Amino acid sequence: MTLSRRQVLKYGTFATAGATLFGSQSLLAPYSHAATTLTGVTYLPNSYKALTYGSNRFVEMLKENGGDALSLDFYDSGQLLKVDEQLPALRSRSIDFMFHTFSYVTRSIPILGVTGLPGVAGELYRHPERLRLGSPLMELINEVLAKENLYLLTSGGGILEPEYLWSTAASPIRRLEEVRGKKVRIVGFEATQAFESYNVGATRIPSSETYMALQRGTVDAGVFNISTIIGRSLQEQLTYCYKLPVTAFSVAPFMLRDTWDNLDDDVRAVLQQAAEWYDANFVEHCNNDIYPNEYWPQVKAAGVEIIEPTEEEIATFNAGVQDVWDHWKGEVGEEVGRRAIALALGEA
Incomplete structure (x- = not known):
């Protein structure tokens, strides 16, 4: 043969x-x-x-x-x-x-986790030059x-633009406290850790299966980049986008x-x-x-309500991620972790 x-x-x-x-x-x-x-x-x-x-x-x-x-x-x-x-x-x-x-491989390649650390991802998104060749x-x-x-x-x-919290009409997340106890589809390990204190039922579901999971109520919400929303037509199952910058990836x-x-x-x-x-x-x-010229207009046309978090909510979320940073630094080594975070935040 x-x-x-x-x-x-x-x-x-x-x-x-x-x-x-x-x-x-x-x-x-x-x-x-x-x-x-x-x-x-x-x-x-x-x-x-x-x-x-x-x-x-x-x-x-x-x-x-x-x-x-x-x-x-x-x-x-x-x-x-x-x-x-x-x-x-x-x-x-x-x-x-x-x-x-x-975000799929940070457990196998921990150093890549710096790009998705809560409290770091937003800064890297605003300053892409810090990650260029x-x-x-x-x-x-x-x-x-x-x-x-x-x-x-x-x-x-x-x-890429950070992943935000998207939720269904049956289980809305319109402010940070409403995430408590929800069943949430999350892929990134760092984001999963960030929500542990909120008693979130984090589930790692492939994007190809997420539409049905939302439709059937297997999950109430998800941490998604807008590419996943449009690529899988998830705007048809979602009602709210709470734009808290949770994590990010490339x-x-x-x-x-x-x-x-x-x-x-x-x-x-x-x-x-x-x-x-x-x-x-x-x-x-x-x-x-x-994203701004094609994807977000499609999301808005589908009737998804977009909610901006308050500065206080962002600060509250970021203040609770020190344990995530410490765990990640333990995986990559304290010195490498400190250097990487400092470079990502523009402090070195």
């Missing part, structure tokens, strides 16, 4: 099948031919117009500029790997690069990632550090050019164009 490359990758027989299909040249060995072939993935479907804007153009640039040096196999919409399969596949070298949402915070993140043989090509030029390309280091110079230059475009355009386009 002849296996396709996709089948080989999907079913985990990468090395064995590589030897069978391609002879003594193992797919895990350094490339010896003129063209380097890279396999990349994203689990995001194209219904996420904003979040796939950057990855689609990144891939187009690789194809346009790769010439004879680079060929590409790219699978979107989870065609090859589901969200929780991507990072293990990268670590096992079954794929060469992936686009991943930070060449910034001290990006350099620190990659310094830590290198110890796990990971490399973040770019954050996308900052983080979607960005990752490789193994040694894969990056061992690329030919011309291939690395093509990737670097695409990464620089992504850094300059992805977050900026989402936050300043698609």
